[in-house]
Each structure stands twice: as C-alpha cells, then as structure tokens.
Amino acid sequence: MSILSGARIIVGVAGGIAAYKAADLVSKLTQAGALVDVVMTERAREFVAPLTFSALSQRPVWADLWEPTGAAAARHIDLGRAAQLILVAPATANVIARLAHGMADDMLTAIALASSAPLVIAPAMETHMLAHPATVANLATLRERGAHIVPAEPGRLASGEVGTGRLPSTATLLGAARLVLGSGGDLQGRRVVVTAGGTQEAIDPVRFIGNHSSGRQGFALAEVARDRGAAVTLIAGVTALATPYGVTRIDATTAATMRDAVLAACVGADALVMSAAVADFAPDAVAEHKIKKREVAARDGADMTLRLRRTPDILSELDAARGQFPGLVRVGFAAETRAVQAAARDKLARKGLDLVVANDVSQPASGFGSPTNAVWLVRRNGELTELPLLPKETVAEHIWDEVVALLPTRAARA
Numbered sequence: 553m554s555i556l557s558g559a560r561i562i563v564g565v566a567g568g569i570a571a572y573k574a575a576d577l578v579s580k581l582t583q584a585g586a587l588v589d590v591v592m593t594e595r596a597r598e599f600v601a602p603l604t605f606s607a608l609s610q611r612p613v614w615a616d617l618w619e620p621t622g623a624a625a626a627r628h629i630d631l632g633r634a635a636q637l638i639l640v641a642p643a644t645a646n647v648i649a650r651l652a653h654g655m656a657d658d659m660l661t662a663i664a665l666a667s668s669a670p671l672v673i674a675p676a677m678e679t680h681m682l683a684h685p686a687t688v689a690n691l692a693t694l695r696e697r698g699a700h701i702v703p704a705e706p707g708r709l710a711s712g713e714v715g716t717g718r719l720p721s722t723a724t725l726l727g728a729a730r731l732v733l734g735s736g737g738d739l740q741g742r743r744v745v746v747t748a749g750g751t752q753e754a755i756d757p758v759r760f761i762g763n764h765s766s767g768r769q770g771f772a773l774a775e776v777a778r779d780r781g782a783a784v785t786l787i788a789g790v791t792a793l794a795t796p797y798g799v800t801r802i803d804a805t806t807a808a809t810m811r812d813a814v815l816a817a818c819v820g821a822d823a824l825v826m827s828a829a830v831a832d833f834a835p836d837a838v839a840e841h842k843i844k845k846r847e848v849a850a851r852d853g854a855d856m857t858l859r860l861r862r863t864p865d866i867l868s869e870l871d872a873a874r875g876q877f878p879g880l881v882r883v884g885f886a887a888e889t890r891a892v893q894a895a896a897r898d899k900l901a902r903k904g905l906d907l908v909v910a911n912d913v914s915q916p917a918s919g920f921g922s923p924t925n926a927v928w929l930v931r932r933n934g935e936l937t938e939l940p941l942l943p944k945e946t947v948a949e950h951i952w953d954e955v956v957a958l959l960p961t962r963a964a965r966a
C-alpha cells in the first residue's frame with residue numbers, strides 16, 4: 553500500500569496561472585487514497601472554481617476564513633492539527649512571502665501557522681519573480697525553518713518567455729509528498745543502492761545486444777525505499793522511466809560501467825538491491841564502423857559469427873571484495889524461465905547473498921515490462937516465501953521488509 557493511502561494532506565492552492573494544474577494533483581492524490589483538504593487563497597478562486605477541487609477531492613474546499621457561518625474559522629485549527637502534510641502548489645511569490653513572514657491573514661496562511669505538519673512548497677511564477685532577491689530570501693527562510701522546496705522547472709512560461717518558473721509535473725509533486733511523508737520511516741538514516749533496467753553491449757556504432765528489462769521493478773524499489781526514509785542511489789541501465797523525485801540516479805548502460813558504478817556507490821552503503829538485468833556476455837570487440845553485409849561476405853562468407861566474452865559478474869566481484877563493504881546487505885534477482893527455485897538457491901550460495909528474489913519471466917503477468925510480479929523470496933537460511941501476483945510496488949515493500957529485518961545484524965556481520 554502506498555504511503556499516500558490514508559494520509560491527511562492539505563493542498564494549498566495560490567493565485568497563479570498554474571492553479572489549474574493543482575486539479576490533476578488533487579485528483580491523483582485522492583486516487584492514491586489520500587484524504588485531501590484543499591485550501592484556496594482568494595486569488596486562486598479567480599483562476600479555478602472551488603467546485604473543481606471539491607468534486608475531485610470529494611471533500612469541502614476551504615477558502616474564506618471569514619465566511620459568516622464561522623465553519624471555516626472553527627475548522628482551521630483542526631485542519632492544521634490533523635494534517636500530516638501541507639503541500640502548497642502552486643505557491644505564488646506573494647504566498648511565499650506571507651508564509652516566510654508568519655502572516656496569517658487568510659485561511660491558508662492561518663492553517664500553515666497553526667500546524668506542525670511538514671510544509672512542502674512548489675513555487676511557480678515568472679523567472680524574474682523567482683530570481684528576485686526577495687523571493688530567494690523568503691524561500692531560504694522557509695527552507696531554514698524546515699520547509700521542503702520543490703524546485704520550479706525550466707520551460708515555456710505563460711508569458712510566452714522561456715525560463716525557470718514552471719510548476720513541476722504532478723508525478724514530481726507526488727514524489728515530493730511521498731518523500732516528505734516517509735522521511736521518518738524504517739529506512740531513515742540508511743543509504744541504499746538499487747540497480748534497474750537492462751544493459752546494452754555494443755556490436756558496432758548502431759547495434760547492440762540487450763534484453764527486455766523495463767526497469768519497472770527497480771524503479772519501484774527505489775521509490776519505496778525513498779518513501780521509507782532512505783537516501784537512494786539508483787543505478788539505471790537502459791530504461792524509458794523518469795527518475796523518481798529525491799532519488800540520485802547514475803546511468804550505466806553496459807555491464808562494465810554498471811560494475812564500476814555499483815562498486816563506487818556501495819562504499820558506506822547499508823544495502824544493495826541488484827534488480828538490473830546485466831548482460832553475461834558482450835561482443836569480444838566493438839567494430840569501429842557499422843558492419844556491412846558485403847564486407848562480412850567478402851571476409852567470412854554469407855553468415856557472420858559474433859564472438860562473445862564474459863562480462864564482469866558484479867555480485868561475485870562484490871562478494872570477493874566484501875571487506876570493503878562491511879555490513880552491506882546484498883539482494884540479488886534471478887529472472888529465470890525454468891527450475892526457478894533451484895536457480896535462486898544456487899545463485900544465493902555462489903554469490904554470498906542475503907536474499908534472492910526469483911521470478912519466472914516466462915509468465916506473462918510477471919514478465920518484463922508488466923506492472924505486476926510474482927516472486928519467491930529465497931533466504932540465506934534456506935527459507936522460502938512465495939508471494940502471489942502483486943503490483944511491483946508491493947513486491948518492493950516486501951523486499952525492503954526483508955532488508956530492514958537484516959539491517960540490525962550489520963554490526964555482527966561486519
């Protein structure tokens with residue numbers, strides 16, 4: 553279950569042109585199971601009608617602190633107390649200034665002042681407003697006070713100019729909310745390394761040997777670790793997936809570069825989950841220019857023979873050098889098409905792993921690119937747990953549960 557499920561979140565919407573994008577944010581948060589109370593500034597209501605937000609959140613929208621029934625005035629303290637997170641998106645230069653100076657002259661600023669919930673601010677405005685020393689200083693004040701600022705993005709602005717000031721995508725804002733909500737989780741203070749995606753081994757400048765890995769399981773592992781408070785390094789092979797918010801991504805698209813990246817990232821790390829599909833063999837030599845049929849025919853006849861050499865075995869190298877990685881919990885993946893459990897046990901023993909996550913990739917719903925996975929968890933003591941077909945995020949939760957259980961034994965293992 554996602555960290556957003558059941559979370560009490562206040563979305564503050566200020567009066568900027570990006571206010572309409574907050575509708576998508578509220579919709580996605582609500583779909584993820586969050587209880588969203590939308591609080592709008594007076595100016596925000598010039599841009600989007602409150603009805604849009606109340607329909608999407610299925611809850612009342614709070615806007616006017618002074619409305620005559622007194623309901624809003626009575627509720628603002630309760631709302632602030634109940635909230636686990638206040639996310640202001642878009643945050644105007646004006647609302648940032650008022651928050652920085654502790655003003656409480658409307659519903660949103662009064663709630664922010666009355667609440668001890670973490671504050672996430674997503675500024676969106678013209679480049680010059682964002683770069684103005686007043687806005688820079690106000691954001692610095694809020695950051696020093698513990699607010700999390702989601703950087704505005706570069707691109708085309710409403711004015712037609714190109715510059716920094718766009719509200720980040722809904723996916724980024726959701727990632728920021730998840731990161732902050734999960735910052736006190738059971739991986740807090742831990743540094744973890746996750747590999748994801750497939751490698752490509754060049755044959756010539758245009759061709760390669762690759763595999764079908766999409767990176768979805770590894771990216772889900774990285775997101776869930778972040779949601780549980782870890783500092784995450786994601787070493788990504790070939791994948792079309794966007795970098796999860798708050799995760800440090802290192803691209804490594806060959807077995808050799810991935811080996812170097814993993815060995816470097818694991819120094820001082822608490823856990824490595826190696827879910828990337830790394831090539832076992834690579835072309836012995838990479839042709840300098842595109843290989844031509846007629847050149848091959850002239851040299852070797854019609855068919856071409858490709859000689860392959862072994863690539864570095866990352867987990868075995870890590871095991872051989874384990875003295876350099878004291879206490880590192882090591883998790884491997886075994887993507888198999890037959891005798892899956894036996895292959896997983898063999899891999900665990902040969903590579904000195906703590907856990908192997910095995911799956912049968914010949915099954916359509918747990919194969920490459922699917923949003924679900926059915927895995928066996930094979931432990932060092934020989935125990936085995938078979939998980940049913942689950943979303944890859946849920947599989948990731950189970951894997952981190954195993955890692956968390958292994959972490960307290962670090963000192964002993966070191």
Ligand SMILES: Cc1cc2nc3c(=O)[nH]c(=O)nc-3n(C[C@H](O)[C@H](O)[C@H](O)COP(=O)(O)O)c2cc1C
Nearest residue numbers: 566567568569570593595596644645646647676677
């Ligand atoms: C059409 C229009 C677009 C605006 N867009 C932005 C914006 O993107 N960011 C911003 O900081 N202010 C923007 N403003 C200025 C704010 O609306 C103004 O500062 C207002 O007082 C903000 O009130 P609030 O912070 O209480 O919502 C815009 C104003 C207009 C008229």
